[in-house]
Amino acid sequence: xxxxxxxxxxxxxxxxxxxxxxxxxxxxxxxxxxxxxxxxxxxxxxxxxxxxxxxxxxxxxxxxxxxxxxxxxxxxxxxxxxxxxxxxxxxxxxxxxxxxxxxxxxxxxxxxxxxxxxxxxxxxxxxxxxxxxxxxxxxxxxxxxxxxxxxxxxxxxxxxxxxxxxxxxxxxxxxxxxxxxxxxxxxxxxxxxxxxxxxxxxxxxxxxxxxxxxxxxxxx
Numbered sequence: 001x002x003x004x005x006x007x008x009x010x011x012x013x014x015x016x017x018x019x020x021x022x023x024x025x026x027x028x029x030x031x032x033x034x035x036x037x038x039x040x041x042x043x044x045x046x047x048x049x050x051x052x053x054x055x056x057x058x059x060x061x062x063x064x065x066x067x068x069x070x071x072x073x074x075x076x077x078x079x080x081x082x083x084x085x086x087x088x089x090x091x092x093x094x095x096x097x098x099x100x101x102x103x104x105x106x107x108x109x110x111x112x113x114x115x116x117x118x119x120x121x122x123x124x125x126x127x128x129x130x131x132x133x134x135x136x137x138x139x140x141x142x143x144x145x146x147x148x149x150x151x152x153x154x155x156x157x158x159x160x161x162x163x164x165x166x167x168x169x170x171x172x173x174x175x176x177x178x179x180x181x182x183x184x185x186x187x188x189x190x191x192x193x194x195x196x197x198x199x200x201x202x203x204x205x206x207x208x209x210x211x212x213x214x215x216x217x218x219x220x
Contacts, residue, residue, distance in 0.1 A: 010184070011035045011142045012193065021172050033193040035142070036166055038183040043140065050115045052181050053093060060097055069098045072133060076160045076212050077102070080203055083156065084128040086110075090149060091135035092117060098131055123148075128157045136163040137182045150198050155217030159200060162209045165191075 005018040007028045014032035026039035044052075060066060077084075084107055089099040092111045099109040107129065111117045130149050139145050149159055164176050166185040176182060191211040195202045200213035 007037075007039065009033060009035055010037055010140070011190070012197070013143070019171070027171075027177075034167075034187045034189040036171065036185040043183055044180050046115075049138075049181050052179075053115060060095075060100070066097060066101075069101055069133065072098070072131075072160075072162060072210065073101055073105070075206075076162075076204055076210050077129065077131075077158070078105075080158055080212065080214075081105075084158070086125075086127045086154075087129035087131065088112060088122060088125075088127045088152065090130055090132045091138070098133055102129075102131075122152065125152065126154045126157075127152055128154050129160065130157070131160045133162045136161055136186060137176075137184055139184055142184055146194060146198055150200065150215065153215040155215055157215045158203065159213045159215075161211050161213075164209045165207070168208065 006015050008014070009016045009028070009030040009032065012030060012033040012035070014030055016028040016030035016037070019027040019029045019036060025042035027036055028039065029036050087099070087102055087107045087109045089096055089102070089109060089111045092099060092113050094116045096111045096117070099111050103109045110119065110122055110125070110127070112119055112122050130153060132149070136142060153159060163186055165187050166174070167187040169176070171177065171185070177185065188205060188207065191202065191205055194200060195213055199216050201216065202211060203214045204210065204212040
C-alpha cells in the first residue's frame, strides 16, 4: 500500500494530506482549518512573482477595479467605520487605489507591499483598520502574517480581507488556482478557525470572498 503524502499546514500547523484528483501541481487540504495550499516545490521565485504582479492593471484608470474596491468599502468597512481614524492597506500592489478611496473618507492611510512599498516602519505603528484585498491567497506563511497583522491592530480594530473562498467551486477546474502566485485557498470554515485562533471575532463574512475580523477589545 502506498503511503499517504502529507504536509504540515502553514496556517494551523496540523497534518494535511495531499489533495486527490490533481496530479500537478501538488496541493494539500488541511482537515483541521480547511486551508488548501500548494506544495513548496511549485512556488515561484520572488522575481517571477513581482513580474506577475506588474501585469495587473490595478489603478484608477480601471473602472471595474475601482468599482470592486468601492463595493468592498461600502460593504465591509463603512458599516463598521465608527471610530476608525488610521488604516493600513497591506499588500497594496503597485497602485494603492484602496488607500486613496479610504483616505477620501477621512481615514489616515499607510500602505505596504513587500515589492512596491516596503515601508518597514509600519511594524512600529498601530491601526484601527487593516485591509488586505486579494492578498491572503499569496501568503507563504499565513499564520505568521495574520499574527503580525493582529499585532498592528488597536483594540477593536478591524482586519478586512478579500480572497475567493474555495467551497463555492470545483477546485480541480477552478480558474483561481491557475494564477501561479496563488498558493493558499481559504473557506468560510477557515475564516472561523482564524477567528477562534487569533481572538478575532467575525464582524462580517459572506459566502464569496469577504471577511472582516475585529480585535476583541472595542474602540473607545
